[in-house]
Amino acid sequence: MSVFAVFVHLVERLADALDPLFHASSAAAAIVLFTALVRLLVHPLSRAAARGQKARAALQPRIAELRGKHARDPEELRRAVLELHAREKVSPLSGCLPGLLQAPAFLLLYYVFSHSTIGGETNGLLTHQLLDAPLGERWTDALAAGGMFGGAGLVYLALFAVVTAVATFGYRLARRTVVADATTGATAGGAEVPGLGAVTRVMPFLSFFTLVTVAVVPLAAALYVVTSTAWSVVERAALHR
Numbered sequence: 001m002s003v004f005a006v007f008v009h010l011v012e013r014l015a016d017a018l019d020p021l022f023h024a025s026s027a028a029a030a031i032v033l034f035t036a037l038v039r040l041l042v043h044p045l046s047r048a049a050a051r052g053q054k055a056r057a058a059l060q061p062r063i064a065e066l067r068g069k070h071a072r073d074p075e076e077l078r079r080a081v082l083e084l085h086a087r088e089k090v091s092p093l094s095g096c097l098p099g100l101l102q103a104p105a106f107l108l109l110y111y112v113f114s115h116s117t118i119g120g121e122t123n124g125l126l127t128h129q130l131l132d133a134p135l136g137e138r139w140t141d142a143l144a145a146g147g148m149f150g151g152a153g154l155v156y157l158a159l160f161a162v163v164t165a166v167a168t169f170g171y172r173l174a175r176r177t178v179v180a181d182a183t184t185g186a187t188a189g190g191a192e193v194p195g196l197g198a199v200t201r202v203m204p205f206l207s208f209f210t211l212v213t214v215a216v217v218p219l220a221a222a223l224y225v226v227t228s229t230a231w232s233v234v235e236r237a238a239l240h241r
Contacts, residue, residue: 004112005119010034011112012124027128027135031109031220035227038105043235046098050239059084106224113218125220131155135220159214159226166226167208170233 132151142152
């Protein structure tokens with residue numbers, strides 16, 4: 001049995017368990033629960049990433065000293081900053097791990113809800129819906145079926161509203177944490193890791209890209225993205241208090 005068939009079986013069992021509460025939307029609820037389980041598994045890494053971010057912030061005064069000492073030698077400055085992080089056992093890339101480890105779960109959902117057959121059998125998950133929106137269809141399908149304010153269209157409008165609210169809150173939070181951490185050395189004259197400064201400047205806006213993702217992927221995958229994004233924002237707020 002392929003991993004895709006195992007996943008289909010898992011979601012179907014979760015949907016059966018949730019059916020008394022969510023009825024026709026039980027599979028959608030199962031996907032939200034699956035997303036929460038994935039996020040719980042990577043939560044220890046998220047906590048480690050938050051500790052690393054705080055540790056990098058604590059190194060800011062020492063990095064400032066190195067910038068003054070090696071102002072005329074960018075390569076030596078880069079080497080000195082990397083050595084400092086190595087001595088303090090602080091990884092400048094630790095914050096990327098939680099997101100990278102979630103990628104297989106998202107790709108699994110995307111694949112399963114983009115194929116009518118899995119393991120040679122009909123994919124029964126495609127018959128499930130979230131209210132009036134089929135889990136295997138996209139926003140363009142909803143627009144073609146009933147327009148912006150049709151049954152499926154309204155489901156997407158609700159998701160867009162949730163994503164916008166979460167992204168706005170996440171943007172404000174990230175401006176206080178990620179961007180502030182960038183001044184610790186990620187953008188200190190390029191002294192830490194090439195390109196990392198640009199990444200940290202863009203990160204506060206990443207939640208808004210979720211709007212595009214929700215619009216183009218199957219609804220099931222969109223539910224994963226929305227749930228995971230909301231989890232990330234709440235988790236960041238708790239870990240960076």
